[in-house]
Amino acid sequence: MIRRACWLLALLLILMAGCGTSALGPDPDHPVTITMWHNYGGQMKDTMDALIAEFNSTVGRERGIVISVTSIQASRDQNEKLAMIARGDPGAPAMPDIATAYPAMAMTLWEAGLLAPLDDYFSQEELSGYVEPFVVEGRLPDGKLYVFPVSKSTEALFLNRTLFDRFSKAAGVTAESLSTFEGIASAAQEYYEWTDALTPDVAGDGKSFFTADSWFNVALVGAAQLGEPFAGETGLHTESEAFRRVWEFSVLPALTGAFAVTDGYSSDLSRTGEIVCSLGSTAGILFYGDTVTYPDNTKEQVEYDVLPYPVFSGGRNIALQRGAGMIVARSTPEKEYAAALFLKWFTSPSQNMRFVASTGYLPVTLEAFETAMAQEIPSVDNPSVKKLLETAVLMHEGYDFIVAPQAENAAALADAYEKGIRQAMRSGRQRVLLGEDPEAVCADLLGGFLR
Amino acid sequence: MRQRLQKLKAFIFEVRSGRYGYSLRLRLFFFLLLFLFAIMLALLLVLFTTGVFSLGLTESRIFLENELHHIAGHLENGYGTLSVEGVALSEKLGGIIEAELQQRNIPPAGLVRHPELLEAVLDSCLDPLLFALEKNAASAAFCVLNATVNPALDSAERSRAGVFLRNMEPNAVYRSNPSIHCLRGPVAIARERGIYMLPQWELEFAVQPGDFFHTALRGAEESLSLSRLYYWSPKSVLSGDYEEAMLLSVPIVSSDGVPLGVCGFEVNAMLFKLQHAPSTFGDGRVFALLAPSENGALDLDGAMFAGSFGDEFLSGGRMAAVSQLGGLTVFESPGFRTCGLVQNIRLYPKGAIHGEDWAVAVLMPEGDLRLYAMRRNVPILVLLAMLLVLSVLAASLISSRYLAPVLHGIDQVKIRGLAEYTRTNIKEIDDLFAFLSERDAERTKPEAAPDARPRPDAEAEAMFAEFMQKFQTLSRAEKAVFNLYVQGYDAKEITQILCLSINTIKTHNKRIYYKLGVNSRKELMGYLRKMREQGFDVPVE
Numbered sequence: 001m002i003r004r005a006c007w008l009l010a011l012l013l014i015l016m017a018g019c020g021t022s023a024l025g026p027d028p029d030h031p032v033t034i035t036m037w038h039n040y041g042g043q044m045k046d047t048m049d050a051l052i053a054e055f056n057s058t059v060g061r062e063r064g065i066v067i068s069v070t071s072i073q074a075s076r077d078q079n080e081k082l083a084m085i086a087r088g089d090p091g092a093p094a095m096p097d098i099a100t101a102y103p104a105m106a107m108t109l110w111e112a113g114l115l116a117p118l119d120d121y122f123s124q125e126e127l128s129g130y131v132e133p134f135v136v137e138g139r140l141p142d143g144k145l146y147v148f149p150v151s152k153s154t155e156a157l158f159l160n161r162t163l164f165d166r167f168s169k170a171a172g173v174t175a176e177s178l179s180t181f182e183g184i185a186s187a188a189q190e191y192y193e194w195t196d197a198l199t200p201d202v203a204g205d206g207k208s209f210f211t212a213d214s215w216f217n218v219a220l221v222g223a224a225q226l227g228e229p230f231a232g233e234t235g236l237h238t239e240s241e242a243f244r245r246v247w248e249f250s251v252l253p254a255l256t257g258a259f260a261v262t263d264g265y266s267s268d269l270s271r272t273g274e275i276v277c278s279l280g281s282t283a284g285i286l287f288y289g290d291t292v293t294y295p296d297n298t299k300e301q302v303e304y305d306v307l308p309y310p311v312f313s314g315g316r317n318i319a320l321q322r323g324a325g326m327i328v329a330r331s332t333p334e335k336e337y338a339a340a341l342f343l344k345w346f347t348s349p350s351q352n353m354r355f356v357a358s359t360g361y362l363p364v365t366l367e368a369f370e371t372a373m374a375q376e377i378p379s380v381d382n383p384s385v386k387k388l389l390e391t392a393v394l395m396h397e398g399y400d401f402i403v404a405p406q407a408e409n410a411a412a413l414a415d416a417y418e419k420g421i422r423q424a425m426r427s428g429r430q431r432v433l434l435g436e437d438p439e440a441v442c443a444d445l446l447g448g449f450l451r
Numbered sequence: 452m453r454q455r456l457q458k459l460k461a462f463i464f465e466v467r468s469g470r471y472g473y474s475l476r477l478r479l480f481f482f483l484l485l486f487l488f489a490i491m492l493a494l495l496l497v498l499f500t501t502g503v504f505s506l507g508l509t510e511s512r513i514f515l516e517n518e519l520h521h522i523a524g525h526l527e528n529g530y531g532t533l534s535v536e537g538v539a540l541s542e543k544l545g546g547i548i549e550a551e552l553q554q555r556n557i558p559p560a561g562l563v564r565h566p567e568l569l570e571a572v573l574d575s576c577l578d579p580l581l582f583a584l585e586k587n588a589a590s591a592a593f594c595v596l597n598a599t600v601n602p603a604l605d606s607a608e609r610s611r612a613g614v615f616l617r618n619m620e621p622n623a624v625y626r627s628n629p630s631i632h633c634l635r636g637p638v639a640i641a642r643e644r645g646i647y648m649l650p651q652w653e654l655e656f657a658v659q660p661g662d663f664f665h666t667a668l669r670g671a672e673e674s675l676s677l678s679r680l681y682y683w684s685p686k687s688v689l690s691g692d693y694e695e696a697m698l699l700s701v702p703i704v705s706s707d708g709v710p711l712g713v714c715g716f717e718v719n720a721m722l723f724k725l726q727h728a729p730s731t732f733g734d735g736r737v738f739a740l741l742a743p744s745e746n747g748a749l750d751l752d753g754a755m756f757a758g759s760f761g762d763e764f765l766s767g768g769r770m771a772a773v774s775q776l777g778g779l780t781v782f783e784s785p786g787f788r789t790c791g792l793v794q795n796i797r798l799y800p801k802g803a804i805h806g807e808d809w810a811v812a813v814l815m816p817e818g819d820l821r822l823y824a825m826r827r828n829v830p831i832l833v834l835l836a837m838l839l840v841l842s843v844l845a846a847s848l849i850s851s852r853y854l855a856p857v858l859h860g861i862d863q864v865k866i867r868g869l870a871e872y873t874r875t876n877i878k879e880i881d882d883l884f885a886f887l888s889e890r891d892a893e894r895t896k897p898e899a900a901p902d903a904r905p906r907p908d909a910e911a912e913a914m915f916a917e918f919m920q921k922f923q924t925l926s927r928a929e930k931a932v933f934n935l936y937v938q939g940y941d942a943k944e945i946t947q948i949l950c951l952s953i954n955t956i957k958t959h960n961k962r963i964y965y966k967l968g969v970n971s972r973k974e975l976m977g978y979l980r981k982m983r984e985q986g987f988d989v990p991v992e
Contacts, residue, residue, distance in 0.1 A: 028734050029826075041619065041650065046693055061734060070725060073619040073630040074647070264647040271652060272638050287650040295637075297601040297610065297654050 026064035026334045034338050037071040037099040039078055039324065040151075040359065044286060047358040051351060059345050065338040070096060075324065079105050086112040097331060098339050100324040103137055104404065104411040106147045109327065110140045116330040117144035121340030130347070134364050137403050138325050147325035148343050151361040153283040154319050154401065155217060155309055156391055157184075158266070160292070162302035163276045167191055178277065181222065181249045181310050184210055188258035191276060204433070208260035211269060212279040215250050215421045216414045217320055217404075222246040224402050225315030231405050231413055238450050245312060247421075247446050254425035255438040261425045273300070281322060282306070285360035285388045306388045308395050321401035323361065360388050369396075420449055475857070476850050483846035491839060503831060507824030508777030511732070511815070512792075515779065518729040519792045519813040522739050522757075526727060526811055530683070530718075530798055533589060533699055537715045538677045540583045541701040544594055544714050547575050549705050559705035563598040569612040572596065574640040580616055581644070583716075584631060588726070590621035590696065591634070591717035594703070595656050595664050597710060610655045611664060613712065614640075615689075617649065621722035634692065657690035664713055667700030670804050671710035677701055679803045681715070685743050685753025695720040697741075697755055720755065727757040733826075735819040744795065744810035747772055751784055777824070781817060788817040860884070874970075885971040892973055918978050919987070921967050929966070932959040937979055 026032040040048045052067050060066055071078070082101060084092035086108045095114055109115050119127075122145075127135055130149055138147035157178060168174060171194050177183035188209035196206030212218050223230035226242035237243060253259040260269055266278030267287035273294055285306065292300045309319040326346075328339040345351060349368040356363050356373070357380050363369045373389065380386040404410065424445040431441050473481075498504060549559055551572050557565055562572070576594045584592035595613035604610065614636035632649045633641040635656055641648065658664040663684040670680040681701040688695055696719035703711045729737045738758030742749040748771040756765065770784035772793075779790045791814030798809050860875040869888040874881050925933060935945045942956050949956075969975045 031731050031734060033731070057736075061736075064734065066731065068725075068728075069721065071620045072721070074632075077619070077630040262642070263645060264642065267650070268638065268642075268648045268652075271648065289650065293654050295600075295654075297599070297604060 026338055028062065028064035031060075031064040031066050032332075032334050032338050033066045033068050034097040034335060034342065035068055035070045035094075037073070037078055037081075037096045038069065039073060039075045039100050041072055041074070044359045045072055047355055051346065051355065055342060055345055059341070063338070063341065065341060067098075067342055075100070075102070083108060085109070086114060088112070095329045097329050097335055098326050098342070099329075100150070101147065101327045102322075102324050102404070103140075103147050104414075106138075106325070106327050107140060108411070110146055114330055115140075115146045116328045116336045116339075117142075117146060118148055118328060118340055118343070119145050121337060122344065126344070129365050129367065131364055131366060131369055133321065133401065133403075134325075137321070147327055148347070149364040150324070150326045150343065150347060151283065151355065151359070152321065152323035152364055153281045153361055154321055154392065154395060154399075155213075155221070155279055156282050156319075156388065156395070157277055157279055157307040157310055158270065158285070158288055159277040159305040159307055160270060160273075160275075160302050161305045162300070163273065163292070167194060167276065170194060175305070175307070178307060179310055181218075181312050184277070184310055185249055185253045185258070188253045189256060192256060192258040204257075206257055208269075208274060209258055209276050210253070210278060211260040211262060211266045211275050212250075213266050213281065213284070214279075214414075214418065216417045217322075218250060218279060219243070219246045219417065219421075220404065221309065221318055221320050221402065222249070222312050222315070225312045225318045227316070231410070235413065236417065244446070247449075248442060249312075250421060251425055251428065251445060252438060252442045255428045255432045255441055257429065257432075259425075261422055261429070263422070279309070282388050282392060283323065283359065283361050285384050286382070288384065290384070304384050304387070306384065306391045308391055309399065317399045319395055319399045319401055321403050356389070357385065358382070360385050362392055424449055476854050479850040479854060480846055483850060484843065487839075487842045487846060491835070491842075494835075498831070504828055505777060505824070507827030508779070508820070510827065511735075511790075511820055511823060512778045514730075514732050515737070515792050515813050515815075518737070518739070519794055519811065522727050522729065522813060523794050523796055523811045526741060527796055529588060529726065530699075533587060533716050533718070534681055534683075534798070535678075536583060536587050537681055537699045537701040540579065540592070540716075541677050541681075541703050541714050543579050544576050545703045545705060545711060547579065548572055548596075548703065548711050551575050559707060559709040559711060562596065562711060563602075566598060566600045566602060566612075569596060569598060569600050570637045570640065573612065573614050573636060574643075577614055577616075577636075577640055577644065580614060580714075581631065584616055584618055587716060588621070588722070589618070589716035590694075590719035590722040591615060591617040592715070593635070593698075593717065594712065594714040595658070596712040597668060598712075599655060606657075609657055609659055611658050611712070612654075613656050615656070615717075616646070617694075617717070617719075621719065621725070634689075651692050653691050659690075662687075663698040663700040663715075666805075667702050667713040667715070668710050671702035671704050671708075673804055674708070675802070675804065677704070678800060680805075681799075681803075682805045683798050683807075683809075685750065686720075686755050687753070695755075697723075718755070723755045724757045727755075729758070729813055732815070733823050735815045735823050737813065737815045740812045740814065741796070742770075742810060742812065744793075744808040747793075749782070749793070749810060749812060776817070776820070779820070782812075782814065789814040790817050790820045791815060856880075885973060888971065889973040889976070915978065915981050915985075918967060918969075919982075924966050925963065929959050929963050932956060933963055 036052075038048060049069075052069060056066055078100065079102070081093055082099065082105055085095050101109070106115065127145070131152070134149035134152050135145060138145050138149055140146045159175065159178065164175065171190050173187045173190055177187055191209035192206035194206075196204065199205055220230045223237070223240065223242040223246055226245065228240045228242040229237055230243065230246070231237065250259070254261055260275050262269055265284065265287060266275065266280050267284055269275045270278060270288050271292060273292040288304050290302060290304075292302050294300070311317055326343055328336055328343070330336070346355075347364055349363075349365050352363050352365055352368045353373070353376050355361060356368070357376050363373055373393065377386060377389050377393075380389065404414070428438075428441045428445050432438050502509065548562070551568070552559060552562060555565075555568065557568070562568070573594070573596070580592045580594055593613060593615040595611050598612055599607045599610045600612050601607060601610075615634040616631050617634050619630040619632055631646055633646050634649045634651060635653055637654065638648065656664065663682065666684070667680070667682045670682060673680060681699060684698045684700065686695050686697055689698075694717075696717045698717050699715040700713045701715050702713050705711055723741070727739050727741075729739050731737070736758060738756060740749060740751075740754045740756060742751065742754030744750070748769045751765050751770055752767045754765075765787065766785055768785040770782045770789070772780045773783045773788075774781045776790055779792060782789045782791070791812055793810050793812040796809050796811045799806055856875045856877060857880055860873070860877075860880055863873055864884060869884060869891050931949060932945060935948060940948065942953060942960070945951070945956055946953050964970070964975070967975065967978070969978065
């Protein structure tokens with residue numbers, strides 16, 4: 001009898017002890033709040049908000065995780081603040097638990113010991129379900145995964161088909177000519193002259209045709225297409241023929257006014273009808289909209305085409321693989337686990353395709369890329385996104401992809417090149433307006449840049 | 452197992468049929484159980500009356516009260532500050548616009564007739580707007596002029612020139628370098644300052660009757676100070692935008708009373724959430740609302756929501772109080788019930804022309820509240836259940852242990868007979884057995900031969916001699932009691948004869964037995980018999 005009672009008591013004690021234990025991760029009764037910074041603005045924010053709300057009210061609620069977005073800003077603004085955190089600048093904001101970041105930025109944070117490796121939270125089988133180059137890109141020098149692929153993109157040529165058709169009809173330039181960089185430069189020059197001729201009484205009021213969000217990316221990919229690396233560990237390979245061709249393509253039309261130079265995004269110029277086509281991230285598709293607003297507030301409904309990335313004549317089909325991933329801050333095991341769980345949920349094929357279909361990003365899982373994408377494209381509502389996804393599939397099949405350099409000084413190098421070339425374009429344009437020969441100015445600027 | 456069940460069934464049947472009575476152990480067990488249940492019942496009553504079982508509701512109420520107090524105070528302070536800053540911004544912009552027009556010899560009322568000046572006017576307003584946005588906890592600052600850049604357009608009636616600057620980081624984690632973008636306004640003046648366009652950018656505002664612009668501008672017709680003219684619009688989405696937000700609109704009025712436009716701040720859904728989301732409370736979905744209020748009902752369509760989860764369950768419509776639960780109000784909205792507390796809040800000063808009632812509420816879904824309250828009681832109920840089980844086990848154990856010597860004694864008697872039973876050290880049981888033994892001896896006495904006498908031996912003689920010595924140690928009182936016992940009186944009769952209490956008699960008995968070294972009445976009777984046989988006279992006084 002006594003023995004039975006002892007057994008029963010022991011059983012009860014075990015049961016009581018069991019009540020106090022929990023599964024791995026946070027306690028649902030005491031949820032952890034995961035702060036997040038991301039750069040999905042505008043319409044993308046709605047999709048992101050909806051997905052986060054869904055996570056919080058389902059898996060998050062069940063597992064005691066609350067995702068709280070505390071900042072939505074452009075990549076460059078966010079990078080600036082993350083850099084401040086990495087440097088430990090006075091007044092730097094607190095490190096968010098999850099943030100979107102490019103590998104170069106992640107490298108800076110990793111060097112400061114601020115990132116948590118994510119390999120421990122994903123099995124090999126789970127990781128093998130993601131597009132391999134995307135995962136490889138997220139591994140930092142210690143071989144561990146720090147930048148989790150969430151929203152990948154490539155670059156493409158965005159063409160305002162409505163404006164271009166008007167020009168094409170008058171000047172006979174075809175969209176096919178825009179498949180090469182040389183064709184774009186030529187079309188741009190013709191467009192400038194055509195628009196200048198529309199107002200014969202005003203001299204030199206031609207309009208720009210083209211711009212690029214990142215001239216560094218144009219140079220990086222262009223040089224790769226021509227078979228020469230653009231940048232190495234020691235700096236830019238400025239002595240190459242490829243560098244000269246890239247420079248001439250970028251600067252010369254800018255000096256004549258055929259290319260626009262702006263510090264903002266090319267989509268800003270597209271929406272005011274100041275350019276006809278531009279090179280930018282596929283993730284920027286929603287920023288182009290479907291109307292052009294002119295300075296007198298008249299509006300024109302327009303249609304955009306998304307064309308594959310142009311190639312230098314004689315070059316290989318190469319484009320840039322880009323896009324930020326999500327980094328997870330080194331913190332408590334509960335928070336790191338919670339952040340990883342969110343990433344796992346967010347990139348599962350069903351969630352991933354919902355995000356892709358409304359934002360223009362590329363899927364990151366093999367299942368979504370190879371199966372779900374083909375099924376999803378016909379049902380995409382936004383015609384521009386639909387065109388974009390079709391082009392992305394074409395490029396995926398016909399292009400090789402390179403990633404931006406991730407060396408320690410890569411970000412600084414890219415920044416220096418971008419500032420330098422824009423400065424050269426602006427100052428050169430002033431010189432040309434004052435009567436200097438564009439080609440001579442271009443060569444002079446190159447010399448000055450190399451010095 | 453089956454055999455045991457059958458045995459138990461047979462036992463129950465026999466007990467119920469009256470063949471067996473209830474065993475002592477079973478009686479004791481049931482008695483203890485009854486006692487136990489009475490205690491448990493009393494304990495439950497105490498727990499109920501002291502409100503232990505409504506602890507979850509009480510905790511929820513206290514938490515919601517604290518959150519409401521904190522959030523309402525924060526809201527009133529924050530919105531009050533923005534209102535004051537909005538009025539100051541309006542005064543500043545009014546002066547700037549008037550000065551711009553004066554430079555060109557244009558009266559304030561002439562603004563609408565000079566669309567070519569609008570970009571220059573807005574350019575001069577941009578820096579004060581930027582400064583105001585950087586200085587205040589708002590998600591945007593704006594200025595809308597009562598004029599359009601192209602009056603010839605069909606949409607000119609609904610189009611107004613202006614600038615809308617949005618801080619993409621409204622919680623201002625880094626105030627000195629905010630991420631500000633342009634939602635509305637001329638591209639050129641924004642680019643000059645390195646401000647990029649938002650995807651939803653448009654050149655002008657699309658306004659309509661009854662919106663933030665017209666409502667605030669209509670107030671400018673009143674000859675009141677600006678602090679009595681501002682307007683907080685319920686949550687809405689600016690035409691062509693995605694952000695749900697409340698707008699503070701203050702009319703911009705020239706020195707001669709001409710309404711030039713409106714300006715103000717935006718508090719968008721994200722900023723509201725970041726500033727006013729209640730703390731977490733278990734896994735309950737606690738949220739705060741700032742909503743237009745009418746007759747105690749909240750207008751969800753115009754309400755701002757703050758919580759660490761989506762507001763998709765608030766489908767709009769009105770939320771009205773329907774009942775009370777644990778000191779909290781139960782609200783019902785289409786397809787949803789919530790519990791919580793609500794408090795009116797003042798967004799306008801006395802004498803303001805816009806006096807809409809607003810209320811702040813801190814709520815949680817009714818299901819979450821009940822679940823929390825139930826979970827809070829689970830440990831208490833588990834402990835009570837465990838206590839009950841342990842007590843039943845203890846009752847069983849005690850009843851078994853307590854009766855073990857009695858049952859053992861009975862078993863011994865059954866096996867060895869009354870003559871050889873061992874003492875149980877339980878007085879009543881030992882007395883009973885002694886009594887039965889004596890009775891047994893008396894019954895068997897006639898069966899012995901009349902002349903059969905025990906042969907005296909040395910040992911018996913020695914014991915008798917010792918007894919006689921001990922007999923001399925009895926006190927007079929003890930000898931008196933002893934004599935009466937010898938004469939056949941029982942204890943009750945002795946109390947009457949000697950006028951002593953029964954307890955005194957019992958004490959004498961104990962002492963007589965102790966002094967004489969006898970353990971039973973039977974032994975004592977044996978010695979007396981021997982005294983008589985040997986001619987000893989038992990002293991009686």
